[in-house]
Amino acid sequence: AQSVTQLGSHVSVSEGALVLLRCNYSSSVPPYLFWYVQYPNQGLQLLLKYTSAATLVKGINGFEAEFKKSETSFHLTKPSAHMSDAAEYFCAVSSTGTASKLTFGTGTRLQVTL
Amino acid sequence: DAMVIQNPRYQVTQFGKPVTLSCSQTLNHNVMYWYQQKSSQAPKLLFHYYDKDFNNEADTPDNFQSRRPNTSFCFLDIRSPGLGDAAMYLCATSRVAGDSPLHFGNGTRLTVT
DSSP states (O other), X not given: OOEEEEEOSEEEEEXXXXXXXXXXXXXXXXXXXXXXXXXXXXXXXXXXXXXXXXSEEEOGGGOXXXXXXXXXXXXXXXXXXXXXXXXXEEEEEEXXXXXXXXXXXXXXXXXXXX | OOOEEEXXXXXXXXXXXXXXXXXXXXXXXXXXXXXXXXXXXXXXXXXXXXXXXXXXXXXXXXXXXXEOSSSSEEEEEESSOOGGGOEEEEEEEEOSSTTOOOEEOOOEEEEEO
């Protein structure tokens, strides 16, 4: 069985501040890990993915995440928050197989204030 | 642009009245998924198709059915919607392989009155 835990259902940062959204995973096999963003009343958009290549993964919109096996973590960061980053962020885990059956975390709502 | 399109964006149905949600893709992906997302919750996988092979999640109620007549289209049928089925329904596609990212449509928000 595989799962992800997102710590903090709500995170608030000031514009220009560091964004850190936490995700810890549990998987009995080497996982594939993803971060998705969801804007209100829209579907999910892929930010980045880890598939056992480089442990530091760069994504769209200036986001990046680092896979740390020793900590079973895959935290999402962005050096400087922008108002347009306000959204819901989901961490997800998948395993090897013929379909990407993602298991999502419960999500973190990011609020960006002036 | 290649994409996943869901129609309609908003659907209102009456308690117990069958409803069908549709999804089409131009990505030519083998796998299509239906997720249910209730307010402020994570998406929950209902089922997926690998080509024509249907794979139901163990806890998906029998009230939910799906059809995939061809590679491009997939339908979600709710036979007798209850108030608890009000949610956002997300269609997604991917290539074959566990590391392939999912491409999501914008969803259909279902209201049950």
